[in-house]
Amino acid sequence: RKEVEQDPGPFNVPEGATVAFNCTYSNSASQSFFWYRQDCRKEPKLLMSVYSSGNEDGRFTAQLNRASQYISLLIRDSKLSDSATYLCVVNSGYSTLTFGKGTMLLVSP
Amino acid sequence: DAEITQSPRHKITETGRQVTLACHQTWNHNNMFWYRQDLGHGLRLIHYSYGVQDTNKGEVSDGYSVSRSNTEDLPLTLESAASSQTSVYFCASSESLDWEQFFGPGTRLTVL
Secondary structure: OOOEEEOOOOEEEEOOOOEEEEEEEOOOOOOOEEEEEEOOOOOOEEEEEEOOOOEEEOOEEEEEEOOOOEEEEEEOOOOHHHOEEEEEEEEOOOOOEEEOOOEEEEEEO | OOOEEEEOOEEEEOOOOOEEEEEEEOOOOOEEEEEEEEOOOEEEEEEEEOOOOOOEEOOOOOOEEEOOOOOOEOOEEEOOOOHHHOEEEEEEEEOOOOOOOEEOOOEEEEEO
């Protein structure tokens, strides 16, 4: 089983839609979880951290299920500017971060 | 403002040549990382450093080396460039080992 797995997509959604991304991780000792956003040909940037109780930042909601080793990202009211690749990132337990391959989102008018 | 920079942004070289990619950060972070990103593989860790004089191998370290002589810089050297090392290289730094990493703009390397 790969360390961090994501559906590669692409997810094609219209503006205003709600879209959810899922991610599973294999290392049960992982302690820190993040979603990064990467625009085409640009560097990854932190979108949000994922806390055990779940957390929300505007239109974005992240949730963690430790029992199932599962992380999710929900985007409400999608904007054209949300088009990007979303990377699920997990602390591997060896003091380095492990990145998923990313899920591509395309929001159309 | 603090930042992390990489140079060059684009590089074309020939097989067998030695190439060094520069990474410079002004965050004063102890932790620095080098990744490569290829289609179908995502970001893969090459080398990382927890501080001056410390270096560690990552998942794909063969053919690469780093040195850390000061806090600000972690140059990545390809000893003898190979076509398989054609990729986009990102440098990153972080204050804490398991916390947010800040990425440089990347270097696109082509080995012919």
